[in-house]
Amino acid sequence: MLMDAKELYVTQRMAQEDFYFFTRYMFKARKKSKWVRAKHHKIICDALMAVFRGEIKRLIINIPPRYSKTELVIVNFIAWCLGKVPDCEFIHTSYAANLALNNASSARSIVQSDEYRQIFPHVELSKVSSAKGDWHTTDGGVVYATGFDGTITGFGAGKMREGFSGALLIDDPMKAGEARSEVRRQSAINQFQQVLESRLNSPDTPIIVIMQRLHENDLSGWLLGGGNGEKWEHICLEALIEKPDGTKEALWPEKHSVEVLELMQEAAPQVFAGQYQQRPSTKEGNIFKPDKIEIIDAMPVGVHWCRGWDFGATEGGGDPTAGAKLGKMPDGRWCIAHVVKDKVGPGAMEQMFLNQAKEDGRDVRQRIPQDPGAAGKNHAAAMVRSASGFSVVAKPVSGDKVLNAEPFAAQVNIGNCVMVRGEWNAALKDEMRLFPNGKHDDQIDACSQAFNELNDNTLGLIEVMQKQLEEMKAKKAA
Incomplete structure (x- = not known):
C-alpha cells in the first residue's frame, strides 16, 4: 500500500495502538478486500487488548462457528503482540494439529508481509527456526503450535517478568462429534490440567479459550464451573439475540439473518442451542420432527436414488436389518x-440385500456399511461381489449415530422431505420420534447412509443448512 509520510505515520500509530484497526488493515492487505465489520468483533478485540494490558488473565470466549474467532484471537493477535513485544512466547493448540499449524503459519505470513513491516519495522523472523508450527523472532519470540492432545515438552508460554510476554491460546479443543463421549470430554479436561497448565512460564501468563459450546460438561463448562479453581472472564456471544421486548436480533446479520437463524434452529434445535446459542443441553431426543414429512401417493420421477443399509447382527432377537431408499428430487x-426391514441371520441378510438390489434395479445405488478391521472389509467386499452388475459402494461407518443423522434430520425438520405412502410409514415415523432413545435405530441408520451418500458425505449439518438456504434464496429470486 503506497502512502505518503503523514498517512504512514497515522496508520502506524493507529495499528500499533488499536488491535481491531490492525486486524482490518492487515486483512485488507492480505485478502485485497475490506473486513466486514460486526459488533462482536469489537467486543472480542477490546477483550484481547485488556489481556495485553494485563487486566484479564483468564478469558473464555464462546462464539458460533465461522464468526471470525480464529482470525482475531489466534492469527492476528499473535502477530500484533509480537509487534508490540517481539520476544513474546505463545503456545497455540486446536483439536487438529494441522489446523493449529495452519493458524501459526498464517500469523507468520502476516509478520513477513511488507505491510506489517510498515507498522512494526523492528520485528524480524529468525532463520534458525521457521517451521509452520515452530517459528521464532530474532528477539527471542516463539510461536509453537500443536494439536490439543499433542506433545509440548520443551516449550513454554510467557516469561517470568512484569507486563505481557505471551499467552496460551486454545481454539476449539474438541471436535463437535466427540463431545457426546464422556471419555473424550474428560480427556480434554485432563490434557488441560496435566499438560497445558504446566506450560505456563509464569502464573500471570494469560490463558485464552475460544470455542463453541458442545456440551454442558465440555472444557468451557468445566472451567466456568470452577473446575481449575480460577475465576474466568466470560464473553458469551449468541447468534440469535432475544431482546427483553420479545423481538430478536442477529449477532452478525451480514452472515446470518434472523430468518436464517430461525430456520437453522428449527432444523437442528440441539446443535443450534449449543454451537450457536452457547446453551448446550445433555437432554437427548427430539432430533427428528416426523410430522413435518409430507406423504405423497406417486413415486416422483427424475430422481437420483440410493438405498442405504444397516445390517443387523443376529436372527430372531437381535437388531433388524434395514434398507431405506432415498432420493433428491429436481x-x-x-x-x-x-423401507424394508426384517430380523434375519447372516445368510438370509445377504439374500435379502441381493433380492432388494434386483428389485430396485441398476439405476439405484446401494450403500452398505463396512465394519472396522479386516473381517469388516472382507465381508463388505463379498457383499459387493455378490451384487455384481449393480452399483454398490461400501463405506466405513464412523462417528456418533446422532451426528451422522443430523444432516438428514435437518431436511426432515424444515419440511424439505416427502415420503411415498406405504405400510412401513408408521414404523419409520415412530423410530424417528424416539431417536436416539428408542430400542432400535436401524431404519434411521439406513436413511442416514443413503442421505450421506447422495450428499457425497462431505457436507456436515451446518454445510447442508447453508446449501439449503442458498437453494431457497435462489428459488425466491427466480
Missing part, C-alpha cells in the same frame, strides 16, 4: 421412497 426436496 426441486431440491428429499424423498423417502421405500
Whole structure:
C-alpha cells in the first residue's frame, strides 16, 4: 500500500495502538478486500487488548462457528503482540494439529508481509527456526503450535517478568462429534490440567479459550464451573439475540439473518442451542420432527436414488436389518421412497440385500456399511461381489449415530422431505420420534447412509443448512 509520510505515520500509530484497526488493515492487505465489520468483533478485540494490558488473565470466549474467532484471537493477535513485544512466547493448540499449524503459519505470513513491516519495522523472523508450527523472532519470540492432545515438552508460554510476554491460546479443543463421549470430554479436561497448565512460564501468563459450546460438561463448562479453581472472564456471544421486548436480533446479520437463524434452529434445535446459542443441553431426543414429512401417493420421477443399509447382527432377537431408499428430487426436496426391514441371520441378510438390489434395479445405488478391521472389509467386499452388475459402494461407518443423522434430520425438520405412502410409514415415523432413545435405530441408520451418500458425505449439518438456504434464496429470486 503506497502512502505518503503523514498517512504512514497515522496508520502506524493507529495499528500499533488499536488491535481491531490492525486486524482490518492487515486483512485488507492480505485478502485485497475490506473486513466486514460486526459488533462482536469489537467486543472480542477490546477483550484481547485488556489481556495485553494485563487486566484479564483468564478469558473464555464462546462464539458460533465461522464468526471470525480464529482470525482475531489466534492469527492476528499473535502477530500484533509480537509487534508490540517481539520476544513474546505463545503456545497455540486446536483439536487438529494441522489446523493449529495452519493458524501459526498464517500469523507468520502476516509478520513477513511488507505491510506489517510498515507498522512494526523492528520485528524480524529468525532463520534458525521457521517451521509452520515452530517459528521464532530474532528477539527471542516463539510461536509453537500443536494439536490439543499433542506433545509440548520443551516449550513454554510467557516469561517470568512484569507486563505481557505471551499467552496460551486454545481454539476449539474438541471436535463437535466427540463431545457426546464422556471419555473424550474428560480427556480434554485432563490434557488441560496435566499438560497445558504446566506450560505456563509464569502464573500471570494469560490463558485464552475460544470455542463453541458442545456440551454442558465440555472444557468451557468445566472451567466456568470452577473446575481449575480460577475465576474466568466470560464473553458469551449468541447468534440469535432475544431482546427483553420479545423481538430478536442477529449477532452478525451480514452472515446470518434472523430468518436464517430461525430456520437453522428449527432444523437442528440441539446443535443450534449449543454451537450457536452457547446453551448446550445433555437432554437427548427430539432430533427428528416426523410430522413435518409430507406423504405423497406417486413415486416422483427424475430422481437420483440410493438405498442405504444397516445390517443387523443376529436372527430372531437381535437388531433388524434395514434398507431405506432415498432420493433428491429436481426441486431440491428429499424423498423417502421405500423401507424394508426384517430380523434375519447372516445368510438370509445377504439374500435379502441381493433380492432388494434386483428389485430396485441398476439405476439405484446401494450403500452398505463396512465394519472396522479386516473381517469388516472382507465381508463388505463379498457383499459387493455378490451384487455384481449393480452399483454398490461400501463405506466405513464412523462417528456418533446422532451426528451422522443430523444432516438428514435437518431436511426432515424444515419440511424439505416427502415420503411415498406405504405400510412401513408408521414404523419409520415412530423410530424417528424416539431417536436416539428408542430400542432400535436401524431404519434411521439406513436413511442416514443413503442421505450421506447422495450428499457425497462431505457436507456436515451446518454445510447442508447453508446449501439449503442458498437453494431457497435462489428459488425466491427466480
